[in-house]
Amino acid sequence: MDHIFGPVNSRRLGRSLGIDLLPKKICNLNCIYCEVGATTTLTCERGEYVATEEILAEIDAYFADADRLAAIDIVTVTASGEPTLHSGFGTILAHLKETTGKPIAVLTNGTTLMNAQVRKELALADVVIPSLDSARIESFRKLDRPATCLDLGEIIQGLILFSHEYQGKLWLEILLARGINDSDEDLEALQAVLGKMRVDRIQLNTVARPPLESFALPVSEQRLQEISALLQEQNPGVQVDLLAQGAPTKDTASAVSADEQVDIVDEIIQMLKRRPCTAADINKIFHCGGLEKVEQYLAPLVRSGKIHTRRHGDRLYYLL
Numbered sequence: 001m002d003h004i005f006g007p008v009n010s011r012r013l014g015r016s017l018g019i020d021l022l023p024k025k026i027c028n029l030n031c032i033y034c035e036v037g038a039t040t041t042l043t044c045e046r047g048e049y050v051a052t053e054e055i056l057a058e059i060d061a062y063f064a065d066a067d068r069l070a071a072i073d074i075v076t077v078t079a080s081g082e083p084t085l086h087s088g089f090g091t092i093l094a095h096l097k098e099t100t101g102k103p104i105a106v107l108t109n110g111t112t113l114m115n116a117q118v119r120k121e122l123a124l125a126d127v128v129i130p131s132l133d134s135a136r137i138e139s140f141r142k143l144d145r146p147a148t149c150l151d152l153g154e155i156i157q158g159l160i161l162f163s164h165e166y167q168g169k170l171w172l173e174i175l176l177a178r179g180i181n182d183s184d185e186d187l188e189a190l191q192a193v194l195g196k197m198r199v200d201r202i203q204l205n206t207v208a209r210p211p212l213e214s215f216a217l218p219v220s221e222q223r224l225q226e227i228s229a230l231l232q233e234q235n236p237g238v239q240v241d242l243l244a245q246g247a248p249t250k251d252t253a254s255a256v257s258a259d260e261q262v263d264i265v266d267e268i269i270q271m272l273k274r275r276p277c278t279a280a281d282i283n284k285i286f287h288c289g290g291l292e293k294v295e296q297y298l299a300p301l302v303r304s305g306k307i308h309t310r311r312h313g314d315r316l317y318y319l320l
């Protein structure tokens with residue numbers, strides 16, 4: 001399976017099956033905190049970077065097994081880059097809705113919403129999680145390193161417009177990096193935008209996994225708490241979540257049988273292709289039954305050079 005990964009036990013969404021629409025890092029940003037790696041194609045052009053039919057066929061083959069459908073709560077459309085840049089995005093969303101009947105979530109960097117066609121396609125989703133890390137051009141450029149075709153004012157206009165048109169759940173994610181977009185001035189600018197949007201949740205995040213650039217640093221727990229409290233006060237009625245704290249995962253865990261172990265190793269590799277994980281993350285996502293068990297899966301992969309480790313802060317991450 002090239003475009004389907006998981007299911008994983010997502011902190012935000014429950015048991016979620018991921019659909020990755022892009023074959024490599026195609027994005028209109030090159031964020032310093034990106035977990036996927038450097039953007040290989042920095043573009044604002046929508047295109048059929050992978051044949052839409054190929055993705056649809058993979059979805060159909062996956063769900064031919066009814067047990068797989070029963071095992072998930074939600075389908076999450078994402079990408080190793082920005083998913084709305086795939087020109088088949090709307091077709092794929094519509095197909096997923098029709099064939100699975102499950103709620104669909106979309107993770108997007110939120111930069112393409114001035115495009116009316118993208119807004120129309122996104123309207124099919126049940127949950128849209130766009131990002132807005134900064135409403136100040138200096139911080140936006142430093143943190144998200146946009147393609148020259150992007151204009152921050154237009155991105156913000158698109159987000160505001162979409163938030164009022166869209167009928168589903170809208171969770172705005174804000175990632176804060178120390179010394180880059182965590183100043184009072186940055187927060188004032190963000191709040192000015194939030195005041196014009198309709199959002200259901202604000203998801204506050206920081207650099208919690210090995211970033212693309214070593215100078216992308218997490219904000220302190222104390223600062224995160226302060227900012228969270230401030231946003232909560234300024235946005236009554238909106239739920240403010242601290243993603244960096246690792247909210248409890250919906251507990252749908254069950255023990256893994258021996259027959260499933262080979263599949264799990266494959267799934268762990270697929271997951272690590274997309275984002276670095278700690279042993280604890282892997283244990284939680286795949287219900288391995290403890291860190292010792294995770295070690296049994298990972299040690300041979302490390303020895304064979306299929307995966308490697310990298311330390312970030314006090315945590316050891318596994319990555320491809």
Ligand code: SF4
Nearest residue numbers: 027029031034081109
């Ligand atoms: S974090 Fe998301 S938006 Fe930023 S470069 Fe990576 S894939 Fe693109």
